[in-house]
Amino acid sequence: MTEQKVSLTGIKPTGAPHIGNLLGAIQPALKLTEQYRGVYFIADYHSLTSEKNGETLRESTYQGAATWMALGLDTEKNVFFRQSDIPEVCELAWILSCFCGMGLLKRSHAYKDAIANGKEPNHGLFAYPVLMAADILLYETNVVPVGKDQKQHVEMCREMAQSVNHHYGADTLVVPEPLIQEEVATVVGLDGRKMSKSYDNAIDIFLPSKKLRKRFMKIVTGSESLEEPKDPTQCHVFSLFKHFASQSEIADLAERYRGGNFGYGDAKQKLFEVYEEMIAPARQRYEDLLKNREEIDAVLRSGQQKARVIANCVLDRLRSRSGLGPAI
DSSP states (O other): OOOOOEEEEEEOOOSSOBHHHIIIIIHHHHHGGGTSEEEEEEOHHHHTTTOOOHHHHHHHHHHHHHHHHHTTOOTTTSEEEEGGGOTHHHHHHHHHHTTOOHHHHHTOHHHHHHHHTTOOOOHHHHTHHHHHHHHHHTTTOSEEEEOGGGHHHHHHHHHHHHHHHHHHOTTSSOOOEEEEOOOOOOOBOTTSSBOOGGGTOOOBTTOOHHHHHHHHTTOOOOOOOSSSOOOGGGOHHHHHHHHHSOHHHHHHHHHHHHHSSOOHHHHHHHHHHHHHHHHHHHHHHHHHHHHOHHHHHHHHHHHHHHHHHHHHHHHHHHHHHHTOOOOO
16 A cells, blocks of 8 residues: 655635635645645744734734634644744755755745835745745655645745755655646635735635624625626626535526526625535634634644654754754
């Protein structure tokens, strides 16, 4: 029996996640556990490039962990931990930086975007790809699920790993492959643009029921009267509804749009009901976890122990071959 391959997913803590995060990142990543042994981590080191408030980062980390646990991540079967609980990742990042040319880092999309927008990038942003590569290589990752626009991260990681292996042997580091995920249709926000916190058009995953309904009711719609037939394919409410409803429910709602005597307020109510039914159990679990953070801490400690076993095997091999002293 062949050993199950490893997939790795980093989760940057950014506060309460929204429905766009749920559909575009969380659900696809959870589905991968059917095929791979999953390594999932809360990327709090990466957040330091932009978040300097300690309390905000700590709270976002708990929210991120609670989200994945509430939505069904099996933390016994998979490895789930906080990035900063693994000191080995910084050591590997330093070693990799010694095999990484400045030209490679200057080609990073994030760095180039910062320069193009007149920003003064800090070293953390410039060296971001090195730490990201360390995250991947430290756990002998075989595949990294990414969208097409994120493929560069894995390509840069591969280049660093191959440079190390050229000097110390082909079996020193596992060279990962990008797993290009099927593009998720754009998840629209309240105003019809892509759902994003920066546009203030997002709907948080775990909003309490009353607040959730109020948020759905703010979705921008057409101006047709109640009696007029409506085109469901041109409606932001219907676009969201399709992500959570069954095929028969989708067909029924589309027919009601086209038949007239059906208002947008009725459509928003249908959207609220189908989403509420789906999310209510997970929301209760999420709220319970944030009230009892000892459970989150215990899960992250267990994940830390599992992750460090793998990390130390990789670093021991690399230390020995590179001539560095053994870990104390």
